[in-house]
Amino acid sequence: MTKAVKLQLYYKDDETLSFKQAQEELWKMQREIRAAANRIVQLCWEYNGFESDWKKARGEYPTKDENREILGKSLSTVIYHKIKQDAPSVITSNLGSTEQAVVARFNALKADIMRGTTSIPSYRRNMAIDLHKRSIKLTFDTDENGKTDWYFELALFSKSEKKALDLPKSSLKFKAVVRSKSKRFVEPILERCYDGIYDICGSKLQYENGKWFLLLCFSFENEKESLVQLEKDSIMGVHIAEHNAVTCVFGNGNKVREIEGGEVQEFSAQVEKRRRSIGIASRKHSKLCGDGRIGHGYHAKMKPLDNIGQKISNFRNTVNHRYSRQIIDWAVQNGCGTIQLEDLTGYATSELEKYKMLKSWSYYDLQTKIEYKAKEYGINVIKVGYRDLQKWCAACQLPSVKAVKDDDGNTSLVCETCGAAYGANDNVAKALCVKDIAKILSKKADPDDEIEN
Numbered sequence: 001m002t003k004a005v006k007l008q009l010y011y012k013d014d015e016t017l018s019f020k021q022a023q024e025e026l027w028k029m030q031r032e033i034r035a036a037a038n039r040i041v042q043l044c045w046e047y048n049g050f051e052s053d054w055k056k057a058r059g060e061y062p063t064k065d066e067n068r069e070i071l072g073k074s075l076s077t078v079i080y081h082k083i084k085q086d087a088p089s090v091i092t093s094n095l096g097s098t099e100q101a102v103v104a105r106f107n108a109l110k111a112d113i114m115r116g117t118t119s120i121p122s123y124r125r126n127m128a129i130d131l132h133k134r135s136i137k138l139t140f141d142t143d144e145n146g147k148t149d150w151y152f153e154l155a156l157f158s159k160s161e162k163k164a165l166d167l168p169k170s171s172l173k174f175k176a177v178v179r180s181k182s183k184r185f186v187e188p189i190l191e192r193c194y195d196g197i198y199d200i201c202g203s204k205l206q207y208e209n210g211k212w213f214l215l216l217c218f219s220f221e222n223e224k225e226s227l228v229q230l231e232k233d234s235i236m237g238v239h240i241a242e243h244n245a246v247t248c249v250f251g252n253g254n255k256v257r258e259i260e261g262g263e264v265q266e267f268s269a270q271v272e273k274r275r276r277s278i279g280i281a282s283r284k285h286s287k288l289c290g291d292g293r294i295g296h297g298y299h300a301k302m303k304p305l306d307n308i309g310q311k312i313s314n315f316r317n318t319v320n321h322r323y324s325r326q327i328i329d330w331a332v333q334n335g336c337g338t339i340q341l342e343d344l345t346g347y348a349t350s351e352l353e354k355y356k357m358l359k360s361w362s363y364y365d366l367q368t369k370i371e372y373k374a375k376e377y378g379i380n381v382i383k384v385g386y387r388d389l390q391k392w393c394a395a396c397q398l399p400s401v402k403a404v405k406d407d408d409g410n411t412s413l414v415c416e417t418c419g420a421a422y423g424a425n426d427n428v429a430k431a432l433c434v435k436d437i438a439k440i441l442s443k444k445a446d447p448d449d450e451i452e453n
């Protein structure tokens with residue numbers, strides 16, 4: 001199935017071309033593509049006339065082979081060579097897409113044109129620029145508050161135009177404008193395109209009322225569910241431990257897959273180290289500070305720091321994409337139609353920082369990513385509160401574990417029913433494998449039995 005979404009774009013590539021120059025280049029490209037499109041129609045029409053004459057003389061239209069013999073090459077190659085002269089600044093792949101679209105439209109109308117019931121199509125000045133699917137690259141940036149901005153890197157310029165403009169690349173970067181009212185609808189689409197759940201298809205760049213819009217086309221198969229047979233009763237538990245480590249448990253806790261975690265911490269430690277070294281250098285006004293930044297005051301010197309928080313958030317988001325994909329892959333590989341996910345809601349932010357994910361939003365972000373990816377496979381995701389989970393005794397299958405203080409003042413977890421003792425988090429992963437654990441725990445949980453963390 002193919003669908004499309006319309007996104008306004010902001011130009012975000014001043015270092016490659018000034019806004020004014022980029023604007024002029026895009027307008028020029030529109031003019032060139034319009035000329036090319038009209039040329040294609042003209043060539044198709046001419047060849048159509050030739051074919052009709054051929055039929056009159058011989059009683060049949062020329063075959064594919066005869067066409068090739070007459071032209072020396074295929075009709076589309078002949079057309080392409082001609083339109084290349086009309087649109088010298090347009091990248092090959094995009095121009096090829098325009099040719100395909102225009103030829104297809106002409107062929108669809110051909111019978112009506114011959115009958116005289118419709119006119120030959122003509123293309124107007126404000127024609128959309130066709131984008132081949134390979135000309136579209138989707139990226140994102142996430143800031144410290146978890147707000148994500150989406151960017152499109154669109155390949156546009158032919159080799160000769162790139163050279164003439166002395167550009168480092170043939171593409172320009174744009175930021176997608178996601179309005180708050182359409183956010184809930186648009187963001188999941190962009191996420192899925194980024195994750196490869198949706199495939200980006202050939203799209204269009206359109207100019208309207210002084211703004212540029214991307215008509216982003218994407219496709220997806222509805223077959224994913226039928227490809228794998230997932231059992232609703234087959235459960236995978238997902239436990240989130242320290243430093244983003246993830247433990248997936250299957251088959252009543254006998255099978256375990258783990259993501260080690262710690263990546264985000266390592267990354268931020270690295271970045272922090274750099275931040276400090278720049279900070280120290282700046283305070284001392286030392287020679288370490290680049291020439292360009294000397295004498296431009298505090299803000300100029302601190303400029304390298306601006307992007308650091310952004311870099312960490314970005315890395316976190318990328319890690320969450322990877323983790324959620326891995327978690328869903330494991331569920332699918334093991335035929336699990338249900339995921340029971342540890343829900344950290346209610347965990348104090350300071351605790352989340354220290355023991356679990358680095359920031360609470362990053363945990364919710366992972367949870368959200370797991371949920372929407374699960375949906376693609378029809379996997380059911382059930383969230384189970386972490387506090388209730390800690391009460392579960394895997395030995396007697398009852399929620400009767402309590403925190404007990406021994407004589408030395410150390411806290412340990414002991415089952416009141418069977419006396420089994422647990423280390424922190426030991427029973428949680430096992431509990432997540434129990435069918436309907438959320439219901440069992442919510443039914444039997446007694447508000448007075450809260451375990452102190």
Ligand SMILES: [Zn+2]
Pocket residue numbers: 393394395396397398400415416417418419420
């Ligand atoms: Zn027990």
